[in-house]
Ligand SMILES: Nc1ncnc2c1ncn2[C@@H]1O[C@H](COP(=O)(O)OP(=O)(O)OP(=O)(O)O)[C@@H](O)[C@H]1O
């Protein structure tokens with residue numbers, strides 16, 4: 001994944017300018033900066049959810065350039081802006097989102113596996129409406145890693161999580177660093193330390 | 205192929221979600237019942253003409269569609285699931301799923317309104333040319349759903365949601381409204397099927413133009 005000279009403006013106000021990133025298999029990057037410096041915005045641009053005002057982001061999988069239409073099969077995102085459906089249960093959410101994405105090879109076994117990883121298997125049939133905020137955060141992890149994405153992006157990775165939850169996140173992070181690319185947007189020095197590189201926004 | 209299965213899965217999700225939350229259904233039902241009851245009281249002693257009746261029929265459909273279908277994207281936006289959808293589905297998957305879902309809703313609603321009208325105005329609302337009526341309801345529902353879908357998508361991104369919807373939809377829907385009213389009057393008056401062909405041409409053209417235009421526009425609306 002490479003981003004070159006990415007600039008984002010909202011209504012002519014520049015949030016960040018000329019950010020360039022290049023990450024390949026096994027590499028990880030922490031995005032840090034004070035509140036409002038544009039970490040979440042950069043994450044959305046990299047995830048293809050927002051377009052950059054200038055500059056471009058490109059992706060390649062196994063050396064082949066990736067069409068933007070196929071990006072969704074290779075990207076996983078945990079973010080406070082991303083919600084799951086309240087009126088469905090945890091396992092229903094994973095199942096229906098996977099079907100909407102038309103994933104191949106995601107069966108109930110895989111869903112069980114990720115729900116166990118995040119510690120929600122016992123509560124899989126309860127509506128998300130009844131989940132606590134930490135449980136919702138855990139479910140977001142299950143959703144993010146379900147399809148074994150090559151690029152995993154975590155925005156505020158440990159918000160609402162307890163000790164166990166943080167340990168679970170560390171496991172997911174270590175796993176991802178072995179088989180793909182990891183980006184973490186955070187204010188926390190510990191979390192930034194999970195990654196091998198760091199960029200700080202908002203220092204112009 | 206994946207486009208198709210994704211669209212299908214998203215429609216299923218919407219129907220499932222609707223059956224659980226009754227977000228739109230309750231709004232639609234309340235509106236239909238209140239509107240028809242009001243009209244019934246107002247017209248109790250009069251013998252309305254077929255053009256008045258067909259006008260009142262589509263007024264109910266129009267405002268019900270406005271109150272129910274406007275929620276399509278707002279409900280995703282309010283719950284913060286818009287980005288989740290953007291992450292898992294292409295804009296065209298989302299557009300066609302929402303369009304089809306709205307078509308199903310509108311169509312069920314017109315059938316409900318029809319049954320209500322035939323019951324409460326049993327001697328005035330008599331469909332004499334069924335083929336014209338059926339064609340009008342099908343094509344009209346498609347047109348309404350198509351226009352409502354793109355308007356709902358635009359409105360969900362705006363801050364002044366409540367007021368913007370009827371304001372935006374009136375100019376877009378006026379052509380459609382006039383045509384369906386015209387055709388329905390013909391069905392009530394028992395005219396020949398061929399007399400409604402020009403209306404059908406307009407309705408088909410309207411649906412195709414509206415859907416084609418929306419499809420092109422949707423990506424920009426959906427992804428800010
Ligand atoms: N849709 C938007 N329209 C206009 N301005 C926006 C929009 N989204 C974000 N901003 C602005 O962009 C800036 C960066 O926001 P962003 O959410 O990326 O910050 P952040 O670094 O993630 O902050 P935090 O540490 O609080 O999570 C803020 O000043 C915010 O006001």
Ligand SMILES: [Mg+2]
Nearest residue numbers: 039040041155
């Ligand atoms: Mg943020």
